[in-house]
Structure formats: C-alpha cells, structure tokens
Amino acid sequence: MSVQERKQRERAERERLIVATARELAERQGWEAVTTRRLAESIEYSQPVLYSHFRGKREIIGAVALQGATELAAAVRAATSAADGPRARVAALAFAYLDFAARNPAVYDASFQLDGGLAYAQEDTPEPLKDAFAALLETLEGVAGGGVPPGLFTEVFWAALHGLATLTRAGRLLPEDAEARVELLVDRLAMV
Amino acid sequence: MSVQERKQRERAERERLIVATARELAERQGWEAVTTRRLAESIEYSQPVLYSHFRGKREIIGAVALQGATELAAAVRAATSAADGPRARVAALAFAYLDFAARNPAVYDASFQLDGGLAYAQEDTPEPLKDAFAALLETLEGVAGGGVPPGLFTEVFWAALHGLATLTRAGRLLPEDAEARVELLVDRLAMV
DNA sequence: CTCTGTTGTCTAGCAGTGCTAGGATCGACT
DNA sequence: AGTCGATCCTAGCACTGCTAGACAACAGAG
Numbered sequence A, B: 001m002s003v004q005e006r007k008q009r010e011r012a013e014r015e016r017l018i019v020a021t022a023r024e025l026a027e028r029q030g031w032e033a034v035t036t037r038r039l040a041e042s043i044e045y046s047q048p049v050l051y052s053h054f055r056g057k058r059e060i061i062g063a064v065a066l067q068g069a070t071e072l073a074a075a076v077r078a079a080t081s082a083a084d085g086p087r088a089r090v091a092a093l094a095f096a097y098l099d100f101a102a103r104n105p106a107v108y109d110a111s112f113q114l115d116g117g118l119a120y121a122q123e124d125t126p127e128p129l130k131d132a133f134a135a136l137l138e139t140l141e142g143v144a145g146g147g148v149p150p151g152l153f154t155e156v157f158w159a160a161l162h163g164l165a166t167l168t169r170a171g172r173l174l175p176e177d178a179e180a181r182v183e184l185l186v187d188r189l190a191m192v
Numbered sequence C: 001c002t003c004t005g006t007t008g009t010c011t012a013g014c015a016g017t018g019c020t021a022g023g024a025t026c027g028a029c030t
Numbered sequence D: 001a002g003t004c005g006a007t008c009c010t011a012g013c014a015c016t017g018c019t020a021g022a023c024a025a026c027a028g029a030g
Helices: A002-029 A036-043 A047-053 A057-081 A086-103 A105-112 A127-143 A150-169 A175-189 B002-029 B036-043 B047-053 B057-081 B086-103 B105-112 B127-143 B150-169 B175-189
Strands: none
Touching: A002 A036, A002 A047, A002 A057, A002 A105, A036 A047, A057 A086, A057 A105, A057 A127, A086 A105, A086 A127, A086 A150, A086 A175, A105 A150, A127 A150, A150 A175, A150 B150, A150 B175, A175 B150, A175 B175, B002 B036, B002 B047, B002 B057, B002 B105, B036 B047, B057 B086, B057 B105, B057 B127, B086 B105, B086 B127, B086 B150, B086 B175, B105 B150, B127 B150, B150 B175
16 A cells, blocks of 8 residues: 555645645735646646646635635734733734735735635634634633623724735735834724 | 717717726626626627727726725715714714625725725825725714824724625625624724 | 718737646556 | 556637727818
C-alpha cells in the first residue's frame, strides 16, 4: 500500500500548492488575475488538473478563505492574549482584525467578501469559520454588557469591524483616521 | 437646431434606458447576469451602442451606483424627518439604511461593493455620493457626543451599518436578530 | 430634387474566461 | 510481459468585455 500512500501524499501536496499559488497570485495581482489558465501555468500542470482537486474556481477561493479564517483567528487570539485588561483586549482585537484585513486583502476578500461556496451561520459551516467567530466571542463576551447576548454583541462588533475594513480598502474611508475610528468604536460598544 | 436638440433628447433617453435596464436586470438576476450582450439585447440595440454612452461596463455600474446613492439619501432623509427625538431619528436612519440595502441589493452593491470607477472620500467625488454621506451626517452629528468630530462619528456609524448590510445579505448573519442588532448599535453608539 | 458628407449603427471578430470531453500515456499489478 | 486502470493533456465549447471597419440613413448644399 505504500505506493498508493505516496500518491495520496503527492496529491495532497499538489492541492496545497494550488491553494498557496492561488493565494499568492490573488495577493499580488488581485483575484481577477487568478484565472484557471494562469493558475495551472503557475503550478506547471494543465487546467483540468485543477478540476480533479476542486469543483471549480469557487472552491479554490473557498479553500483560501478557510486558510484565512484560521490565520485571522490565530492573529486575534495572539493579540488579545498579549493585552492586559478588558478594554485593552478589545482594542487589541479590533486592531489585529483590521491589520489582518489590510495586510491580506485578497485572503480577507476570499473569506468575507467573495463567494467561496461556503456555508455561514449554519450547522454545516466549516470549522475554521466557526472558530474565527469563536475567537472574537472569547474576548467580546466579557464586554457585552448586561442583558445583551454575547453572540449578538459579537455579531454587531464584527459587522462594525467588517464595515471599517471593507470601506477603508475600497477607498470609501481615508486611512488617516483609522485609529481614531477604532478607539471610538471600542469606547462606545465595549462595556468595560 | 431643433433637429439636433431632438437627437440629443433621444440620446439622453436611451442612456436612461440603458441604466434602468441594467439596474432591473441586476436586481432580478444579479450583476453577473448583466452582460453587455444581454443588456444590448434588452434595449434592442447592438452592443457597440453601449460604448457610445459609457466607456465600459464599469461606468454603467457607476451610473446605477449614483442613482442608488441619490435614492438612499432620500430614503434616509424621509425616515429621519418623520421621527421624533434624537434617539428615534437615529434608529429610523439605521432601519431605513438597512431596509434600502435589503430591498435593492444590486443597487446597493453597485454603490458600495462593486467597482463602478467612482472616486470616494475625495474632492472629485460625485455629488450624489457626497450627498448620501451628508444625509447620514445631518442626523448623526447631533448624537456624536462631546469631543468627537461629527464626520468621524458618521464614518463609524456608517461602517457599522455597511457591515450589517453586507454580512446579512451574504448569509454571514442570520436575519432573525436584525432588529436587535440595530437597537444595540443605536443604544451604544448614539449619545442621546 | 439630387448629390454629398457626416453621423450613427451593426456585423463580425479578437483575446480572454470557466469548464469539459476524449484521446494518449504512463505505470502498477497479474 | 502484457493488460488494464488511473492520470494527464490537447483541443474545444460557450461565454465574457470590447472594438475595427463596413454600411446605411439622413441633414444640408446646390
């Protein structure tokens, strides 16, 4: 069985290569530059190989999205655990979130803006997405305030961050006052 | 000169038809269904005619976006002027905004999500966009709270609404608790 | 009323997209 | 050593946004 195992390993390796390459390409030149032809060319295989791993382009975006969610969760947890006190932890969460979105625009888009064919807010939601939300919840549930369900509070806080992230990157908000906006958001929303 | 005037009128009329048709098509089947061929077919002209009015598809989206911004501003102003008291006016603004986004998803996307080739937050920003922001500002500047620039407060509030609108429509947030989320947002952000 | 020149429109086509059918090739097992 | 199945690629489909160039319609001049 070692032959088959080797083949499986190689297949899995190639799949990682596809996702990594798609991500790089998207981060470097935008998702509109990620075509099946260019992607196939980059991994030095023909187009149909992509379709032996993924149903289509959407699923490739979805794979990048899951990677992104995992990393976002890790970034948020790292930032919050390094901060002292509820107020500082919430602020650290917000800055970490926006920083991630700004540094990985293509990945962030894959996760929260593009259609990666993933289920959200449902039972069959992939684990990384649920975990990313959980990472936010862990810190935010402490500052939801009385009578407010932590989940609901987290959704609102998340939406605000998402709005700041997307509007800023789309040029709708000037990046200069980014910090002031975050401070205002944290001061008002978090009940410390 | 009346002949030329008539032609100009007809041209303007056809341009309105293009925008209206693109909007209908997008609202009915999504922007990905708005192709230059289908659009040309719908207005009963050939494709190149579109390019005698607009530089490309992006500009058509941009035209729909401007319409949308104008209507959004009107909807917000209508809702706020019908409400009594600062708290009620802010809530009315929020509900009107989200209602507009939910009822006109394609138009909302054109305005704030897709690339319509429009400038934002700059000097050469089209008037309808500036006015839509102004409509929010008019109501929100009264509840910004001391020491907080009204413009900054409006940006944050807008971002939160935008986040709620997009995440809800993308299936990231369940629509059930929509009202509770808005109430929470208004209660926390607005200093009545 | 005819001719002319401009203005407007359409046909046809380019280069690119996501995706797939079918043939070729390679290699693991009998 | 030969067979047969898995794997991969070539070629192509139907579509996209966009454009060059042929063609027709029509206002203005004579």
